[in-house]
Structures are given as structure tokens and as C-alpha cells.
Amino acid sequence: MKKHWWHTATIYQIYPKSFMDSNGDGIGDLQGIIAKLDYLQKLGISAIWLSPVYQSPMDDNGYDISDYQAIADIFGDMTDMEELLAQASQRGIKIIMDLVVNHTSDEHAWFIEARQNAASAERDYYIWRDQPNDMLSTFSGSAWEYDDQVGEYYLHFFGKKQPDLNWENEELRHKIYDMMNFWIDKGIGGFRMDVIDLLGKLPDQKIRENGPKLHDYLKEMNQASFGQHDLLTVGETWGATPEIAQQYSNPDHQELSMVFQFEHIGLQHKPNRPKWDYADGLDVPALKRIFNKWQTQLPLGEGWNSLFWNNHDLPRVLSIWGDTGSYREKSAKALAILLHLMRGTPYIYQGEEIGMTNYPFESLEQLEDIESLNYAKEALANGEDMDGIMDSIGAVGRDNARTPMQWTAGKQAGFSNSDHTWLPVNPNYTDINVAAALEDQNSIFYTYQRLVALRQESGWLVDADFELIDSEEKVFAYRRSTKSASYLVVVNLSDQMQEVKLTCPVKEVVIANTDLDQVIATQTLGAWDAFCIRVV
Numbered sequence: 086m087k088k089h090w091w092h093t094a095t096i097y098q099i100y101p102k103s104f105m106d107s108n109g110d111g112i113g114d115l116q117g118i119i120a121k122l123d124y125l126q127k128l129g130i131s132a133i134w135l136s137p138v139y140q141s142p143m144d145d146n147g148y149d150i151s152d153y154q155a156i157a158d159i160f161g162d163m164t165d166m167e168e169l170l171a172q173a174s175q176r177g178i179k180i181i182m183d184l185v186v187n188h189t190s191d192e193h194a195w196f197i198e199a200r201q202n203a204a205s206a207e208r209d210y211y212i213w214r215d216q217p218n219d220m221l222s223t224f225s226g227s228a229w230e231y232d233d234q235v236g237e238y239y240l241h242f243f244g245k246k247q248p249d250l251n252w253e254n255e256e257l258r259h260k261i262y263d264m265m266n267f268w269i270d271k272g273i274g275g276f277r278m279d280v281i282d283l284l285g286k287l288p289d290q291k292i293r294e295n296g297p298k299l300h301d302y303l304k305e306m307n308q309a310s311f312g313q314h315d316l317l318t319v320g321e322t323w324g325a326t327p328e329i330a331q332q333y334s335n336p337d338h339q340e341l342s343m344v345f346q347f348e349h350i351g352l353q354h355k356p357n358r359p360k361w362d363y364a365d366g367l368d369v370p371a372l373k374r375i376f377n378k379w380q381t382q383l384p385l386g387e388g389w390n391s392l393f394w395n396n397h398d399l400p401r402v403l404s405i406w407g408d409t410g411s412y413r414e415k416s417a418k419a420l421a422i423l424l425h426l427m428r429g430t431p432y433i434y435q436g437e438e439i440g441m442t443n444y445p446f447e448s449l450e451q452l453e454d455i456e457s458l459n460y461a462k463e464a465l466a467n468g469e470d471m472d473g474i475m476d477s478i479g480a481v482g483r484d485n486a487r488t489p490m491q492w493t494a495g496k497q498a499g500f501s502n503s504d505h506t507w508l509p510v511n512p513n514y515t516d517i518n519v520a521a522a523l524e525d526q527n528s529i530f531y532t533y534q535r536l537v538a539l540r541q542e543s544g545w546l547v548d549a550d551f552e553l554i555d556s557e558e559k560v561f562a563y564r565r566s567t568k569s570a571s572y573l574v575v576v577n578l579s580d581q582m583q584e585v586k587l588t589c590p591v592k593e594v595v596i597a598n599t600d601l602d603q604v605i606a607t608q609t610l611g612a613w614d615a616f617c618i619r620v621v
Contacts, residue, residue, distance in 0.1 A: 086336075086385055086386035087336065088547070089315060089317075089342070090131065090315065090317075091131070091132075091275075091317040091342055091343075091430055092389070092430070092547050093131075093540055093541050093546075093547060094130075094131035094132055094317070094430060094540070094541075095129070095130050095131060095425075095430070095431045095432075095433060095536070095537040095540050095541075096130065096131065096132045096133070096134050096181065096317075096430060096431070096432045096433070097125055097128065097130040097132070097133050097134070097432075097433045097434075097435070098133075098134040098136065098396060098397065098432055098433070098434045098435060099118060099133055099134070099135055099136065099435055100113075100136045100397045100434075100435060100486070100487055101113050101114065101115070101117075101118065101135065101136060101137075101138050101147075101160055102146060102147075102159070102487070102507055102508075103435070103487050103488060103489045103490055103500075103507075103508065104117055104118055104121065104435055104490050105117030105118060105120055105121050105490065105492070105500060106489075106500055106501035106502070106503065106506070107119075107120060109501060109502040109503050110159070110501075110503060111501050111503035111505050111506040111507050112159050112501075112506075112507045113160075113489070113490075113500070113501075114159065114160045114161050114165075115138065115156070115160050115161040115165040115166060115168075115169050116161060116165055118133075118135075118169060119165075119168060119169050119172050122172055122173055122176055122178065123176070124519065125176075125178060126176040126177070126178065127523075127534070128433075128438060128530070128533065128534055128537060129534055129537035129538055129541070130178065130433065130537060131177070131178065131179065131541075132178060132179040132180070132181050132274050132275070132317065133173065133178060133179070133180055133181065134181040134183065134277045134432065135180055135181065135182060135183060136183050136397055137150060137183045137185055138156055138157060138160045138166065139151075139152060139153055139154075139155065139156065139157060139185075140152035140155040140156065140157050140158075141157050141190055142190055142192050142246065143157070143159070144190070144244055144246040144247070144455065145243065145244050145246075145247060145455050146453070146454075146487070147183075148183075148185050148243070148247070148279065149188075149189070149190040149191075149192075149244065149246055149247045150185055150189055150190055150193065151189070151190040151192040151193045151194075152193070152194070153264045153267075154264060154267055166271075167271065170271060170272050170273065174272065179273070179274025179275070179317075180273050180274055181273065181274055181275045181276065181277050181317055181319075182268050182273050182275075182276055182277070183276075183277050183279060184265065184276040184277065184278045184279060185279040186250065186261050186278075186279070186284070187242070187249060187250060187279060187280045187281075187283045187284060188241065188242070188243060188247040188248055188249045188250055189247070189248065189250060190246060190247065191245075191246045191247070191248055192246075195207045195210050195211075195257075196210075196211060196248055199211050199235075200232060200234045200235055201234070203235075206256060209251060209254050209257075210250060210251055210254055210256075210257045211239055211240070211248050211249065211250060211251055212239060212240040212248075212249055212250075212251050212288060213235065213237040213238065213239055213240075214229070214237060214238050214240075214288075214289075215237055215238070216238070217229030217238045218288065218289070218291065220240075220242075220288055220291060220293070222241060222242060222243060222244070222245075223242055223243055223456070224243050224244050224455055224456050224459045225456075225459040225460060225462070225463045226459070226463070228240055228241060228242055228288075229241070230245045230248075240288055242280075242283060242286075242293070244455055249283075249286070252284045252285065252286075252298075252302055253298070258302065258305065258306075259309065261306075262305075262306060262309035262310045265306070265309075265310040265311065266309075266310050269310060269311060269314060269316070273316075274316060274317060275311065275316035275317030275318050275319075275342070276311065276316070276317075276318050276319075277319050277321070278318065278319065278320045278321060278341070279321055280321050280323070281303070281320035281321055281322060281341075282294045282295050282299065282320065282321075282322045282323065282324060282325065284296075284299055284302050284303075285297060285298045285299030285300075285302060294322075294323070294324045295324065295329060300332055300333075300338070300340060303320075303333070303340040303341065304338070304339055304340055307339050307340055307341075308339070312339060316342075317342050317343075317430075318341040318342045318343075319341065319342060319343050319344065319345060319391055319430075320333055320341050320343075320344045320345065321344075321345045322344045322345060322346055322347075323346075323347050325344055325346040325347075325348075326346075327378060327379060327382035327383050327388070328382075330344045330346055330379075330383055330388050330390065331383060331387055331388040333388075334383075334388040334389045334390075335387050335388050336386070342389060343388075343389040343390060343391050343429070343430055344390065344391065345391050345393065345396075346379065346390065346391075348375050348378075348379070349372060349375045349376065350399060352364060352367065352368055352371055352372060352375070353399075353400070353405055353406075353481060354481070360481055361460060361464075361477040361478075361481065362477075363405070363477060363480045363481045366406075367405075367406040367578060369558060369559050369560075369561065369578050369579075370558060372561065372578075373553060373561055376427065376553075376561075377551070377553040377563075380427055380428055380551035380553075380563075381551055385428070385547075385548065389429065389430070390428070390429035390430075391429055391430050391431075391432055392424050392425065392427055392429040392430065392431040392432065393424075393431070393432040393434070394406075394420060394424060394434075394437065395433075395434035395437050395486060396432070396434050396486065397434070397483065397486050397487060398483050398486070399481075399483070399486060400443055400480060400481045400482070400485045400486065401436075401437075401441055401442050401443045401485055401486060402420055402437070403416060403417055403420070403440055403441075403442050404442045404443035404480075404485065405443075405480065405481070406420070406578075407419075407420055408580055408612075408613065409442045409443075412580055412612055412613050413440055413442070413517075414440055414527075414528065414529050415598055415599075415612065415613040415614075416580075416613045417437075417440040417529045417532075418529055418532045418598040418613075418615060419576050419577065419578065419598060419613040419614070419615035420576075420578075421529070421532055421533055421536055422532070422536070422574065422576060422596060422597075422598065422615040422616070422617060423561055423574065423576040423578075423615065425536040425537075425539070425540065426536075426539075426546065426565065426572070426574050426595075426596075426617055427551065427563075427565075428546070428547065428549070428551060428565075431536070431537075431540065433533060434486065435490055436490055436491065437533075438522075438529060438530050438533040439491065439517060439518065439519055439522045439528070439529055439530055440517055440529045441488075441490075441491060441511065441517060442511065442513065442517070443479065443480070443485040444479075444484065444485055444488045444508075444509065444511050445479065445511075445512070446475060446478060446479045446482070446484070446485075447475065448475070449461055449475075451484075451508075451509060452478065452482070452484050453484055453487070453507065453508055454482060454483045454484045454487070456482075456483055457478045457482040457483060457484060460474070460477075460478070461474050461478065484508060487508055488508050488509065488510060488511050489501065489506050489508065489510050489511075490519075491510070491511065491513075491514040491517055491518040491519065492518055492519045492520065493518050493519070493520045494514065494515045494516075494518055494520065494521065497510050498510045498511075498514035498518060499518065499519075499520070532596070532598065535596055536596065539595065539596070545565060545567050545570060545572065546565070548567055549565035549566055549567045549570075549572065550565065550566050550567075551563060551564075551565060552564040552565075552566065554573075556575075556585070557583045557584055557585070559577060559578050559579035559581065559583055560575065560576070560577055560578070560583050560585065560610065561575075561576045561578055562574065562575045562576070562585075566621075569621075570619060570621055571619070571620050571621035572595065572617055572618065572619050572620070573589065573617065573618050573619075573620050574615075574616075574617045575587070575610070575614075575615070575616055575617075576614075576615040577610040577611070577612065577613055577614045577615065578613075579612070579613070580612040580613060581612065582609055582610065582611060582612070583609065583610040584608065584609060584610075585604065585608055585609065585610050586608065587604060587605055587608060589620040590620065591605070591618045591619070591620065592618070592619040592620060592621065593618065593619035594616065594617075594618055595616075595617040595618060595619060596616065596617050597615065597616035597617070597618075598613070598614065598615050598616070599611060599614040599615065599616060601616055601618070604616070
């Protein structure tokens with residue numbers, strides 16, 4: 086298999102509105118990110134996935150783009166963007182841009198022209214119908230919105246201000262590829278591709294994901310833009326199976342580097358229920374089955390996977406699957422060790438490396454997320470109880486991931502000098518912040534730093550086979566083996582003592598969050614114990 090830089094990289098996702106505010110307006114910005122590059126260099130990451138900073142009315146926090154080749158005023162301007170690229174490059178950090186091309190904002194020049202001029206080329210850049218069918222929006226309600234000016238309905242799989250693009254239009258596709266080349270020429274390190282599996286949609290046939298022309302479009306995109314460069318490309322694919330992931334990421338297919346697949350994230354919800362019906366705790370046996378499938382059915386050289394617990398659309402993993410009480414730090418380390426020693430490219434979401442948690446939301450007035458607000462409106466209309474609605478939003482709502490980054494124990498957690506931030510700062514910032522983490526050599530941060538370094542230094546993390554080991558229900562154990570070495574990873578995903586049969590000789594302790602001698606002596610795992618040892 087040809088090795089690329091991203092096989093040994095760890096990627097750090099930044100949500101720009103919430104990372105660092107440099108100008109005191111309560112909103113993070115590009116200069117704020119620049120100011121924190123030394124911190125990210127200390128963590129050791131290879132690249133930043135930058136959530137959208139393009140010009141946007143911010144109806145969906147930047148995932149509704151009105152100009153792909155301009156920067157939103159709240160973040161700065163193109164000069165700031167070019168400085169970020171240069172300053173990151175000086176530190177060996179690449180910038181991965183968020184490519185949102187399933188839809189635009191309704192304020193994009195293309196959609197404005199499409200509405201105003203029936204004879205325009207832009208009219209066919211979007212999807213119009215005389216009558217809607219019963220397809221639904223991810224953000225509640227119909228996926229179709231009537232436009233008085235046009236006299237037809239347009240498709241929007243997300244917000245009403247996010248009309249879907251018509252990828253069957255060849256001219257549109259090539260305009261998108263030109264835009265991608267604009268950013269490649271700026272020196273970016275690749276693209277994270279938002280809901281990429283929707284590009285092949287055929288709404289008249291009610292085909293939403295993985296349409297018949299999807300992979301033709303991606304091959305065309307590859308050849309017209311990033312295929313001639315050593316760039317990371319990761320597609321967000323909520324419905325992918327290992328077989329589908331191979332279609333995207335097999336190097337022979339010349340499509341993408343890897344995918345985000347979300348099968349393990351599905352365990353956050355009750356089976357076959359909406360996301361708001363969240364599960365009570367983690368089904369560890371199911372997690373084992375899912376990770377084992379993805380580690381063994383995406384063979385080396387025939388595909389590549391991403392590894393993640395958190396992103397801007399998900400609750401904080403510590404709050405939904407870890408322990409936010411006395412075992413917060415230990416459970417955070419355990420979850421990190423479990424994930425980062427598998428095959429794939431790991432992604433860290435801002436604040437994960439210091440153990441940030443969900444926000445204790447008490448009212449809708451504290452929320453900004455369009456998905457959560459639409460859900461609440463629809464649930465109230467259906468007679469649901471407000472306490473239950475807030476309980477669901479507090480558990481799995483997207484704003485949990487979007488509260489400001491906690492830098493210090495000072496005003497607004499060191500995120501901003503403003504008296505009002507766009508989302509409230511989590512009140513636990515006085516205990517959970519970067520400054521405190523850097524001072525404590527046993528903090529979560531240094532576990533992540535060690536895991537990032539291991540990824541760059543240890544070839545076995547790319548090459549070694551994966552074998553799930555039979556263990557107690559709440560214990561996740563697996564072996565990574567090459568021809569010359571074998572590594573054992575054992576994690577207790579609970580706060581209960583667990584039996585473990587550890588009779589193999591320990592050649593090397595790679596990483597641990599516990600006293601391994603005690604584990605060996607008692608053949609017992611303590612709460613959230615986790616370690617990796619070389620056994621051959």
C-alpha cells in the first residue's frame with residue numbers, strides 16, 4: 086500500500102465560532118485560531134479540519150454558504166485566511182477546508198439568479214418541482230419549500246435557507262471543481278466533505294443517499310481537482326457500510342482518502358428511533374461488534390477509515406458514554422486509548438483533549454442550533470412535555486459541542502473579553518480548562534499528546550492486523566499484530582471492577598492510565614482502567 090501523510094496523522098477539528106475570540110465580539114475568529122497554533126503544535130496534530138468560514142448568513146452556523154471564495158466578516162477576511170495558512174504551515178500543520186456542496190445558502194448568487202430568471206443557467210443548478218413528494222428534511226418537516234417568486238417548490242434536505250444543488254447539471258459540477266482548485270491553489274491540505282453521500286440524490290425516486298451516479302461524480306471531482314495532489318479527502322457518509330466505504334476509499338477507485346462512518350454513533354440512540362430518543366448508557370457488546378466489523382472488513386490497501394468520538398454535530402462523548410464525575414479524567418483517557426490505537430486516521434474535536442462536557446441547558450433561549458430549535462417547535466406542537474424536550478436536547482443536541490473552548494479559569498474561560506458570548510460558556514470552566522491541563526503532567530491533554538506522537542512514530546498502528554479478544558461484557562480488548570510484534574489493548578468501559586486474564590509477558594508498556602503492576606497482581610481492572618502493552 087502506498088503510504089500518505091494522512092495515514093500517520095491526527096486531525097484536530099476547530100469550530101471557528103467557539104475556538105478563540107480575538108476582537109472581543111463574543112465570536113471566535115481566524116486571528117483567534119492563529120493565536121492558538123502554538124498550543125496545537127504542542128499537542129502534535131498534523132492538520133486542522135476547519136468548519137466553514139466562508140461567507141454565510143449563518144442560519145446553520147456556516148453550513149449555508151453564500152460565497153465559497155470569500156470569508157465571513159465575523160471570522161475576518163481572506164488576508165486573515167492566508168495568514169492562517171502560512172502560520173500553520175510554518176508549524177507543520179495543514180488546513181483541511183470544510184466542503185459543503187450538497188447545498189448552498191438561499192442568499193448565494195446562484196440561487197438569487199435562479200429565482201429571478203427562469204431562463205438562467207442557474208435555474209437548473211437547483212431542484213424544482215410543481216408538486217412536492219413526502220421526502221422529509223433532516224431539520225424537521227418537509228424537504229420541499231414553495232417559492233412564491235418561482236411558483237414551484239425547491240428541495241432542501243436541511244434548512245429552508247439551504248436549497249439543495251442539482252448535481253446532474255454538468256456546468257454546476259465544474260464550477261464547484263473550479264472553486265475547489267481555488268482553495269487548492271491557496272495551499273490547503275485537503276477537504277472534509279459535508280454529507281457527500283447525498284450528491285447523487287434522485288428525489289423523484291426518493292433516493293437520498295448513495296444514488297447511482299454518486300461515485301461517477303466523485304471520480305470526476307477527483308480528476309478535476311484534488312487527484313493530482315497529496316491531499317486528505319474525507320467524506321461524511323452517515324449510511325455507509327464497509328463495502329460502501331471501500332467504494333469511496335479504495336485507492337484504485339480514485340475517489341476519496343477515507344470516510345466518516347457513523348455506525349457506532351448510532352448507539353447513542355434507541356434502535357430505529359429518532360436521535361432525540363437517546364439510549365441509556367453505552368451498549369459495549371454492540372460497540373465491540375461495530376468496531377470489529379470496521380477494523381476487519383476494510384482491509385489494508387483496499388480502503389481507509391476515520392476514528393472519532395466527537396464532532397460539531399454530536400454530544401460530548403464524556404457526557405453520553407463516559408463519566409463526568411469522579412472518573413472524568415480517567416474515562417476520557419480510556420476512551421482515547423481505545424480509539425486511537427485502532428487502524429484509521431484519528432480526529433480530535435476541540436476541547437476533547439481536556440475533557441470538556443455537555444452544557445447544562447435549561448431553556449430554549451440558551452440554544453442556537455437550528456436542528457434543536459426545530460425539533461422543540463415540532464415536539465411542542467405534538468403535545469410533548471418541555472422537560473422531556475430539554476432532557477433530549479441536553480443529552481444529544483448539537484449545541485453541546487459548540488460552547489466556547491475553555492482556555493483558562495478567567496473571564497469567559499479565556500475565550501473572549503466580551504460580557505456576552507454567542508453561546509454560553511460551560512460553568513465548569515474553572516476546573517476544566519487548557520491552562521490547568523498543561524500544568525498537570527497527568528492530565529488528559531498529555532494522554533492525547535502521547536497518542537498523537539505514537540501515531541506518527543509507530544508503523545504498526547497503520548500496518549498491524551486487528552483481532553477482537555473475548556472478554557468480560559464491559560471490557561473492550563483487542564490485539565494489533567504484525568509479523569514481528571503484537572500489542573494488546575485492554576479498556577474497562579465502566580466504573581465497576583472487571584476480571585481480566587493477563588498472563589502474557591509484558592515486553593513494553595506503550596501507554597496506560599492505571600498501575601499495570603496492580604492489574605497483573607490482582608488480575609482485575611479498576612474503574613475505567615485502560616492500557617496498551619507489547620506482548621511479543
